[in-house]
Amino acid sequence: MDVRGNGVNRSRFRLGTTLFGSVALLVVLLFACDSASAIPAFARKYGMPCSSCHEAWPKLSPFGQQFKDNGYQLGNDRDAPIFQSPAYWPIALRITPNWHMERNQNTVVDGPAGSDTQVTATVTTRGFDYTGMDLLTAGTLAKNFSFLLVPSSDETGAFHFESANVRFDNLFGSTWANIKVGKFELDNLLSEKRIVTLSANGGFYQNYHFQPWLAPNQPSPTYVFGLGDNQLGIEWMGHSKNDRTRVSASLLQGTDGNPDFQAGSGGAAGRAYEGYIAASQAFEVGSLGLQRVGGFAYFGQAPTYPQYTQGGAPIFGTGIGNKPYYRAGFIGMWYFKKLDVTTMYFYGHDNVFLATGTPSNLGTDGLPEGAHAPSWNGALIETHYTWSPQLILINRYELIRMKQQTLDTNPGDLGNVDALTFGFRYYPFINTRAGFAFHNEYSIVWNRKVQISPTTGLPIDLTSSSLFFGIDFAF
Amino acid sequence: MRNITTLKLCLSVASALILPFGAFGQGEQPPAAKPASHMESHIGNLTGHSEQGRELYFRYCWGCHGPHGDGNGENAPYLNILPRNFVAATFKCRSTPTGTLPTDEDLFNSVKRGFNFTNMPSWLALTDQERANLVAFIKTYSPRWVTEKAGTPITVPTEPKLTIESIKHGGELFQKLECWKCHGQEGRGDGPSASTLTDSNDQPIRPYNFTSDNRSKCGRTNQDLYKIFMTGLDGTPMPSFADVVKPEDAWDLVHYLRTLQYNNPSPELTLWESTPEGKAIVAAKQVKETSTGSGIKP
Numbered sequence: 001m002d003v004r005g006n007g008v009n010r011s012r013f014r015l016g017t018t019l020f021g022s023v024a025l026l027v028v029l030l031f032a033c034d035s036a037s038a039i040p041a042f043a044r045k046y047g048m049p050c051s052s053c054h055e056a057w058p059k060l061s062p063f064g065q066q067f068k069d070n071g072y073q074l075g076n077d078r079d080a081p082i083f084q085s086p087a088y089w090p091i092a093l094r095i096t097p098n099w100h101m102e103r104n105q106n107t108v109v110d111g112p113a114g115s116d117t118q119v120t121a122t123v124t125t126r127g128f129d130y131t132g133m134d135l136l137t138a139g140t141l142a143k144n145f146s147f148l149l150v151p152s153s154d155e156t157g158a159f160h161f162e163s164a165n166v167r168f169d170n171l172f173g174s175t176w177a178n179i180k181v182g183k184f185e186l187d188n189l190l191s192e193k194r195i196v197t198l199s200a201n202g203g204f205y206q207n208y209h210f211q212p213w214l215a216p217n218q219p220s221p222t223y224v225f226g227l228g229d230n231q232l233g234i235e236w237m238g239h240s241k242n243d244r245t246r247v248s249a250s251l252l253q254g255t256d257g258n259p260d261f262q263a264g265s266g267g268a269a270g271r272a273y274e275g276y277i278a279a280s281q282a283f284e285v286g287s288l289g290l291q292r293v294g295g296f297a298y299f300g301q302a303p304t305y306p307q308y309t310q311g312g313a314p315i316f317g318t319g320i321g322n323k324p325y326y327r328a329g330f331i332g333m334w335y336f337k338k339l340d341v342t343t344m345y346f347y348g349h350d351n352v353f354l355a356t357g358t359p360s361n362l363g364t365d366g367l368p369e370g371a372h373a374p375s376w377n378g379a380l381i382e383t384h385y386t387w388s389p390q391l392i393l394i395n396r397y398e399l400i401r402m403k404q405q406t407l408d409t410n411p412g413d414l415g416n417v418d419a420l421t422f423g424f425r426y427y428p429f430i431n432t433r434a435g436f437a438f439h440n441e442y443s444i445v446w447n448r449k450v451q452i453s454p455t456t457g458l459p460i461d462l463t464s465s466s467l468f469f470g471i472d473f474a475f
Numbered sequence: 476m477r478n479i480t481t482l483k484l485c486l487s488v489a490s491a492l493i494l495p496f497g498a499f500g501q502g503e504q505p506p507a508a509k510p511a512s513h514m515e516s517h518i519g520n521l522t523g524h525s526e527q528g529r530e531l532y533f534r535y536c537w538g539c540h541g542p543h544g545d546g547n548g549e550n551a552p553y554l555n556i557l558p559r560n561f562v563a564a565t566f567k568c569r570s571t572p573t574g575t576l577p578t579d580e581d582l583f584n585s586v587k588r589g590f591n592f593t594n595m596p597s598w599l600a601l602t603d604q605e606r607a608n609l610v611a612f613i614k615t616y617s618p619r620w621v622t623e624k625a626g627t628p629i630t631v632p633t634e635p636k637l638t639i640e641s642i643k644h645g646g647e648l649f650q651k652l653e654c655w656k657c658h659g660q661e662g663r664g665d666g667p668s669a670s671t672l673t674d675s676n677d678q679p680i681r682p683y684n685f686t687s688d689n690r691s692k693c694g695r696t697n698q699d700l701y702k703i704f705m706t707g708l709d710g711t712p713m714p715s716f717a718d719v720v721k722p723e724d725a726w727d728l729v730h731y732l733r734t735l736q737y738n739n740p741s742p743e744l745t746l747w748e749s750t751p752e753g754k755a756i757v758a759a760k761q762v763k764e765t766s767t768g769s770g771i772k773p
Contacts, residue, residue, distance in 0.1 A: 047550025047594060049538040063535070066600040074596035076589050077688060242599040284602045287527070389534045432538040432550050 039136045040474050041092040042067075043432050045084060046074060050435050055340075055384070056392035056425055057435050057474075058194040062282070062290050066243040071146035071169030071178065072139055080143045090139035096439065098470035101126035102200055105463040108454055118454035130155060131198070131470075134162065144169040148184070161259075163230055176238030183232050183257055187248040187278045189294050189331050190342055192228030196384070196394050199466035202421035202443030204228060205380065206398045207329075207346040212355060212374035213415040214406050216459040217452050220350070221357030223256075223263060223302035227327055230257045231276075244283065246294075250276040254302060254322075261317030263302070270303030270319030280331070289335030297328040305359035321360035323351035329378075339385050346378035346400075355406040370408030376415075377401050389430055394441070395422045411459050416448040425472070439470040508618035510562075516579040516610040521603055523579070528612025531605055539594060544616035556593045557678055564617035565675060565710040568693035573707040573715035575626025576619060582610045584694070591690040629705055631698050632722045637730055642747055645731025648724055652716065657682040661760055662735030675710040682713075685732060686760070689739035700729045 043050055050057045053064030060068065073079035081088075103124045111117035132155055138148040146169055152162035165182030185193050192205055208228035211220035233252035239245060254272035255263050263269035280294025303319025329346040352373040353360045382396040400417040423441030443466045449459035516523035533542070541548040544561035551558055559566070568585050569577035586606045589597035598606060614620040635641065649655060657672065659665040662685035674680040683691060693699050693708075705725055707715030720728070733743035737757045747753035 046596075047538055047548075047553060048535075051534045052538070061600075063598065063600040074589075076591050076593060076596050078592065078594060284604070287604050289605075290602055388530070432548075 039092045039138055040434050041090045041136065041139065042072065043434075045088065045090065045139065047432050049389075049430050049432050050427075051389035051430050055386055056196060056389070056427070057437070059196050059384070059392075060191070060194060062243065066239075069178075069237065069239045069243055069246065070175070071144060071167050072148075073144070073146065073169065077143075079140050081140060090137055092136040092474055093133060094136060094435075094472070094474035095133040096131040096198060096470040096472040097128075098130065098198075098439075098468055099126075099128050100199060100469070101467040103465045106451065106453075106460050107462075108451060120453060120455070120460070126467075136474075141166075144171075174238075175241055178237045178239075180235040180237065181233075183230050184235060185230050186227060186250065186276050186296075186298075187235065187237060187246075188227065188296065189278070189280055189292065189333065190344060190380070190382075193230070196392065196425060197396065197421050197423060197441055197443065198439055198470055198472065199421070199441050199443045199468035201419070201445045201464050201466040202396070202423075202441055202468075206400060206417050206419045206445070207344065207378040207380055210348065210376070210378065210400050210415075210417065212348075212350060212376060212402065212406055213410070213450055214356060215410055216414060216449055220355065222304065222354045223325075225256050225300060225302070225325070227298060231274075232257055232259070233273075244290075245281050247279040248277065252276060254300060263316075263319070269314070269316045270301075270322060271317060272301045272303065272319075272322050274298070274300040285335075288337060289340070291335060292333040293331070295328070295330045298326060300325045300327075302354055304353045304357075305361065321353070323353040323360055325350040325354055338387065339383065342380070342382040344378075344380040346380070347375070348378070349373065349375040352406070368407060371406060372404050372408070374406045375403045377403055390427045391424065393422075393424045396420070411449045414449045414459065417445065418448075419443070419445040423468075433475075435472075435474040437472040439468065439472045441468045441470075442466070443468075508622045510615050510618050511621050512615060514611045514614040514620060516583070516607050516614065518580050518583045518603075518607050518610070521607040523604070523607030523609070523611035525608070525611040525615050527605075528608035528610070529615075531601075531609050532612050535598070536609070540613075544613060550594075554594050556680075557674075557676060558595070560676070561613045561616035563675075563710075564619040567708040567710060568703075569626070569706050569709070570628035570702055571626025571706060572629060572717065573709055576623055578625045578628060579607075579610050582613070583607060586610065588694060590692045591688060593692070629702065629717070631701055631705075632726075634697055634701075634729075635723060635726050637742055637746060639746060639750060639753075641727045641730045642734055642743060642753075643731075644724070645727035645729070648720070648728045649731055652720070652728075654728075657712065658685065662686055662732070672712045674712070680711055685735035686738060689733075689736045689741065697726075697729050697733070700732060701725055704728065 040050070042053065053061055053067055055061045067074060101124065103122060105122045106120045107123040108118050109121045109123065111119045133153045135151045137150070140146045146167045148163045148165050150161065150163040151159050153159045161183060163183055163185065165180050165184040167178060167180040169178050171177035171179065185191060190205065192208055195203060195205070197203055205228055209226040211225070213219055214221055231250070231252045232255060233250050235248055235250040237248040252274045254270055254274045255261060261269045276296070276298045278294065278296040280292050282290050282292040285291050301322040301324045304321040304323055305319070306314030307318040307320045308315045327346070327348050329344055331342065331344045334341045334343070350373060352367060352371050355374045356368055356371050358366045378398065378400040380396065380398045385393040387393065398417065398419040400415070402413065402415050405412065405414060421441065421443040423439070426438045427436060428438065429436060445464050447462040450462050451460060452458070453460045514525045537548055538550045539548040539554065539558040540546055540561060541551065546558040546560035548558060564576065566577045566581070569575070569581050571577055571581070583606055586598050586609055589595050655666050656668045657666045659669070664682040664684035666682065669682050672680050672682065689695055691700060691703060693703050704720070705715060705717045707713055716725070730743050733741045734747040734753065734757070737744060737760055744757070748757055
């Protein structure tokens with residue numbers, strides 16, 4: 001770990017050196033690898049290259065999206081397990097050994113005199129590392145009965161279930177009647193589970209996880225929610241046969257996907273049910289490709305206090321005093337042959353009791369002075385240039401702008417976010433058995449006024465960046 | 476010694492006389508045709524281009540059909556119905572007479588529809604333009620597309636009115652034309668010849684099982700069925716019956732074949748089941764309420 005109060009020049013030098021090194025490494029790899037691939041279990045089942053279902057895995061192609069929407073079925077009456085060799089096991093593994101560097105500017109650290117004084121510093125960590133592992137099992141149990149089970153571990157090997165669901169497909173012979181039950185990803189057109197960026201700062205969508213700050217140094221106190229998080233519940237999904245039209249509606253448990261009625265680290269878990277709807281329409285524009293536009297809305301509610309406690313700790317699943325929050329947006333996916341651009345507008349709103357962590361039974365008198373229901377706008381533009389199935393260039397810019405701060409005393413731009421990510425993935429080979437990619441990425445995120453300077457006492461920005469070189473493989 | 480000299484002289488003269496003819500003869504042979512490096516396809520208002528199709532082929536298709544289009548993709552050894560060999564350019568599903576090349580639209584529809592009971596899926600998710608481009612590209616694999624033109628699509632006459640008599644006559648034709656020898660008396664694809672059949676690559680091939688679904692490889696409509704036995708499935712033992720079956724008889728056969736698909740409701744099956752004879756036959760064929768209760772379809 002480097003702790004430097006003023007290491008800008010050296011940092012730039014090292015960044016430049018690293019970038020140069022990565023480019024050199026890329027050149028070597030490009031020339032070292034000979035020719036032109038996820039859940040490779042599907043590739044093995046159907047004998048199709050990864051590039052059939054993925055523009056660049058894990059990003060789905062329209063064909064892959066249709067396959068997924070059809071319950072992991074191609075529809076040629078060869079989908080059921082009885083058509084596979086008994087030895088076939090629908091299982092795949094994915095992990096990414098990597099070298100990465102994380103840099104956080106304006107980090108509050110202990111000063112030279114010890115913990116009595118604090119200063120800000122640029123904290124840099126770097127080195128070889130590895131990601132968590134996904135154990136992907138998915139497929140059909142019988143014709144029109146499909147499943148997805150993803151035991152997933154963090155880097156220490158601690159497992160949880162990222163996904164666990166069963167889907168009843170094409171009920172009554174209709175592609176408009178599909179029911180999924182369990183833990184699953186929301187029907188997000190811009191899937192965070194299929195994100196093509198992996199770094200600590202770039203490996204998720206800021207807009208999907210943003211929650212307003214109560215005040216500088218004080219994150220949202222009450223509940224945890226991420227639109228990109230897998231959720232528990234039941235989903236109805238329908239689509240046209242060619243998948244051009246897609247609609248879905250979900251009834252979800254208000255626990256952000258956590259089991260046993262726990263609400264994550266946010267506080268009291270409740271008995272609340274939440275809702276999510278999404279719809280999109282695709283259309284062809286000549287030789288440019290398939291364009292898609294859609295919208296989505298999440299209607300959530302979270303408890304503001306526990307009905308019962310034990311030793312002061314809330315009893316899970318007894319949260320009451322629910323207050324609402326919601327997220328909504330529009331998305332467009334525009335294709336210009338090899339170049340595609342995803343645009344998204346995002347709007348968020350939290351109830352004032354949730355935003356301030358105030359038990360609702362206290363009424364408005366219990367709210368801090370000058371408290372408001374926070375709201376914000378967000379936007380995303382992500383571009384990909386798919387040079388070939390073997391190489392994709394990635395660029396993404398996200399912004400979040402607070403429209404209404406929780407407290408009048410907050411700076412107007414408290415919590416505003418700007419995030420830039422760019423990189424590329426190179427797949428040295430593509431086959432019908434496994435997936436492999438060299439992943440290179442740089443990401444930087446600016447969080448405005450989210451912490452207090454120990455020296456001036458004023459709100460300052462937190463800037464975090466990631467440099468990531470990974471070997472992403474799935475088998 | 477003189478005899479030997481004379482013999483050499485005669486051979487030399489003979490060679491001098493014969494070789495030019497030989498050379499001339501060789502010169503008369505047309506050079507072996509090569510596949511075109513660029514092809515177009517024309518489907519309605521769409522024009523497909525092989526250059527764009529190539530990129531799509533090497534994204535979607537090569538795993539089975541192979542980088543050379545010869546059906547030897549890395550997955551081909553694991554398939555019990557081999558991928559199409561585009562170099563041979565022999566296609567099952569055509570609207571054109573047997574032995575001729577299919578139309579671009581035939582290929583376009585095949586890509587769009589997929590082939591049921593095989594590993595070839597429907598590529599409905601692609602755009603029309605992309606499918607047209609793919610059709611153009613696969614035509615670059617065979618010289619046949621250079622030396623031959625696509626056949627003229629057969630005329631499919633208007634379907635006559637469905638009657639019991641039509642179904643019964645179709646059943647008689649099923650016997651008379653010996654369709655049962657391959658497809659079996661109940662249409663399950665288990666006739667006495669079934670186990671001996673091979674395709675043009677000497678690979679075992681199973682006759683179509685009518686009871687399995689209402690989708691045949693070449694489409695699900697009555698017109699599709701009509702075209703199958705009037706054009707034949709090239710490369711398979713299924714011949715064209717265009718020369719031996721009159722169009723009205725062909726429609727009767729279509730009507731009868733629909734009654735064999737007793738797991739899939741159709742007007743033909745409904746009409747057939749409305750007669751005591753038909754109802755008894757269908758009931759005897761259906762497998763219901765198995766011990767596992769899983770609704771097994773034969």
